[in-house]
Amino acid sequence: xxxxxxxxxxxxxxxxxxxxxxxxxxxxxSGPAISYPILIPTEGPPLDNPYIYTYQFEDRDxxxxxNANASVYYGAVSAGKSAVLYENLTEEEWLPGYYRSFYAGxxxxxxxxxxxxxxxxxxTEMNLDDDEYCELISTFVQSVPYKTDNLLVMxxxxxxxxxxxxxxxxxxxxxxxxxxxxxxxxxxxxxxxxDNHMTCGIAADGYSYGNTGYALIESTNxxxxxxxxxxxxxxxxxCAEPDVLRVGNGTLTYGACDxxxxxxxxxxxxxxxxxxxxxxxxREAAKLSGDLEEVDSLRTRMEVLLKDDRTSxxxxxxxxxxxxxxxxxxxxxxxxxxxxxxxxxxxxYNTILTHQYDRKGTYSMLTEGKI
Numbered sequence: 001x002x003x004x005x006x007x008x009x010x011x012x013x014x015x016x017x018x019x020x021x022x023x024x025x026x027x028x029x030s031g032p033a034i035s036y037p038i039l040i041p042t043e044g045p046p047l048d049n050p051y052i053y054t055y056q057f058e059d060r061d062x063x064x065x066x067n068a069n070a071s072v073y074y075g076a077v078s079a080g081k082s083a084v085l086y087e088n089l090t091e092e093e094w095l096p097g098y099y100r101s102f103y104a105g106x107x108x109x110x111x112x113x114x115x116x117x118x119x120x121x122x123x124t125e126m127n128l129d130d131d132e133y134c135e136l137i138s139t140f141v142q143s144v145p146y147k148t149d150n151l152l153v154m155x156x157x158x159x160x161x162x163x164x165x166x167x168x169x170x171x172x173x174x175x176x177x178x179x180x181x182x183x184x185x186x187x188x189x190x191x192x193x194x195d196n197h198m199t200c201g202i203a204a205d206g207y208s209y210g211n212t213g214y215a216l217i218e219s220t221n222x223x224x225x226x227x228x229x230x231x232x233x234x235x236x237x238x239c240a241e242p243d244v245l246r247v248g249n250g251t252l253t254y255g256a257c258d259x260x261x262x263x264x265x266x267x268x269x270x271x272x273x274x275x276x277x278x279x280x281x282x283r284e285a286a287k288l289s290g291d292l293e294e295v296d297s298l299r300t301r302m303e304v305l306l307k308d309d310r311t312s313x314x315x316x317x318x319x320x321x322x323x324x325x326x327x328x329x330x331x332x333x334x335x336x337x338x339x340x341x342x343x344x345x346x347x348x349y350n351t352i353l354t355h356q357y358d359r360k361g362t363y364s365m366l367t368e369g370k371i
Contacts, residue, residue, distance in 0.1 A: 033085070033086050033087045033089060033093075034083060034084065034085050034086065034087075034089060034094050034097065035083070035084040035086070036083055036097055036098055036100075036101040037079055037080055037081045037082065037083070037098075037101045037102070037105070038079065038080075038101070038105075038106075039072065039075050039076050039079050039101075039105040039106040039107065039157060040075050040079065040106070041069070041071035041072050041074075041075040041106065041107060042071055042074040042075040042078055043070075043071055043074065044070055044071065044073070044074035045070070046070055047068055047070045047073060047163060049067045049068060050065035050066060050067050051065065051066050051067075051068065051162060051163060051165070052064075052065050053065070053066070053140065053143070053144070055139060055140055055143035055357070056139075056143075056357045056358075057122075057135070057136055057139050057140075057357050057358070058126070058132070058357070058358045058360060058361055059358065059361060060126075062122055062136070062140075064115065064118035064119065064122065064140065065118060066111065066114045066115050066118065066162055067114050068110075068111055068114070068159055068162060068163050069107055069110050069111075069159075071107075072106065072107030072108075072110065072111075072159055073159050073160065073163050075106070075107070076105070076107075076156070076157035076159050076160050077160060079105075079157070081102075081154035081155065081156075082154070083098045091193070091243070092243065095191065095243065095245065096245045096246070099155070099170075099174060099189055099245055100247075102155050102156070102157050102158070102174055103157075103158055103174040103175075103177060103178040103247065104178070105157055107159065108157065108158055108159060108178060109182075111158055111159045111162055112158075112178055112179055112182040113182075115140075115162070115179060116137075116179065116182055116183060119133070119136055119137055119140070119179075119183075122136060123136065130252055130255070131254055131255050131256040132360065133183070134180065134183075134185060134202065134225065134252075134254055135225065135256075135359060137176070137179050137180060137183065138176060138180075138200075138217050138219075138225060139222060139357045140179075141172050141175050141176040141179070141219055142172075142218070142219060142220070142221060142222045142223065143222060143357075144161065144165065144166060144167060144172060144175075145165065145166040145167075146166070146167070146168060146169075146172070146220045146221065147166035147167065147168065148168035148169075155170045155171060155174065156171045158171075158174055158175040158178050161174075161175050162175070168220070169197050169198045169199065169219065169220050170198040172219040172220060173189055173190075173198045173199050173200045173219045174189065175219075176200045176217065176219045177189050177200045177247040177248075178247065180200070180202065180247075180250070181247045181248030181249075181250050182248070183250070183252070184250040184251060184252050185202055185203075185250045185252045185253075185254075186202065186203035186250045186251055186252060186253055187200060187201065187202050187203075187214075187247050187248065187250060188200070188201045188202075188212070188214050188244045188245055188246050188247055189201075189244075189245040189247060190209070190212060190214065190216065190242040190243070190244060190245075191242050191243040191244075191245060192238055192240045192242045193240065193242075193243065194239075194240035195236070195238050195239065195240050197238060199216060199217065199218050199219055199220070199242075200216075200217040200218075200219050201213075201214025201215060201216055201217065201244065202214055202215055202217055202225065202253070202254045203215075203253040203254070204225075204226060204253055204254040204255065204257045205253055205255065206257070206258075207226055207257040207261070209242075210241045210242070211241060212241075212242060212244050213244070214244065215254060215257050222356050222357050223356050224260035224263060224264065224356050224359055225254055225256070225257065225260055225359075226254070226256075226257040226260040226261060226264075227260075227264070228261065228264050256359060259359060259363045260359055262363065262366065263352050263359070263362060263363060263366060264352075266348060266352060266366055267348070267349050267352040267353055268349075270345040270346070270348040270349040270352075271345075271349045273345050274342055274345045274346055274349070277338070277342055278342070280338075281335075281338060281339060281342055284331075284335050284338070285335070287331075288328070288331060288332060288335055291324070291327070291328050291331065292328060294324060295321070295324050295325055295328055298317065298320065298321050298324060299321060301317070302314050302317050302318070302321060305317070347371065348366075348371045351365070351371045352366070352371070
């Protein structure tokens with residue numbers, strides 16, 4: 001979650017006095033209802049091109065480099081980022097254009113071109129289909145470090161996120177949506193006003209986050225597309241119905257939500273089972289510990305008897321000892337079997353959630369029974 005969701009929106013209410021003269025009334029001119037931020041390229045020192053990003057995707061480390069135009073970057077940094085409203089408009093009326101002024105601002109296409117040239121190279125090398133290519137781009141943006149500055153209350157341009165090497169929810173979501181729209185995917189920005197959050201959505205047949213018509217792509221951390229339990233950085237779960245801000249006119253959809261849903265279902269089912277059985281395992285472990293102390297105490301007593309050559313007393317205790325030992329061994333076998341299942345479920349949960357950069361491989365492990 002980010003504190004940057006509080007934009008600077010300036011509402012100017014202009015009162016025009018009608019001036020009456022002998023010649024009649026002056027004409028009242030109409031103007032725009034809103035003024036959006038404008039990126040004007042600005043000169044500055046050279047940038048450290050290219051910017052290199054390495055991240056994990058599927059079964060390998062992917063390395064991409066991007067060149068950024070210095071004047072566009074410095075123009076983005078110095079640009080005013082407030083929306084100026086000349087009328088009292090609703091968010092629905094001004095919000096789409098406000099964010100469009102960032103992800104589609106002057107010079108942003110150069111960054112998208114530079115990055116997608118690299119993504120297309122990787123796509124060819126790895127022979128990726130449309131779903132995997134979407135995941136390749138999404139995982140890249142998710143891998144960009146999440147960072148927010150409470151002193152900066154406004155969004156930043158995608159070129160700033162790329163050059164600076166970090167971003168918060170709206171920064172990363174605009175970069176992701178801009179890249180996917182550039183590659184002709186049907187995407188949107190999903191704005192959770194009540195939750196103070198923004199993420200990205202992609203059209204996916206049969207799958208929709210709430211009533212949005214889009215499957216959710218959480219941009220702030222590495223996660224499968226179609227995440228069903230979105231949790232923010234502070235652990236808060238999203239609950240509001242987001243506003244949908246369409247980005248571009250792409251037509252490609254994502255077709256692997258059935259697999260990501262199966263993975264999430266398996267992960268959270270495993271978690272729920274471990275949480276339900278953990279108290280019983282702890283009770284059984286405590287009982288076994290007590291039983292073992294009883295067995296060890298009896299054995300120590302018998303060893304003393306044997307050492308003192310008190311054979312008859314030793315022999316009288318042998319049946320009791322054997323019964324205790326046999327019972328303990330049977331209980332230990334049962335306990336270990338339950339513990340193995342508990343650990344298997346823990347491994348399944350951890351494996352799925354730590355391999356969200358590899359939907360294809362993780363789904364294969366799940367269906368083949370390897371996790």
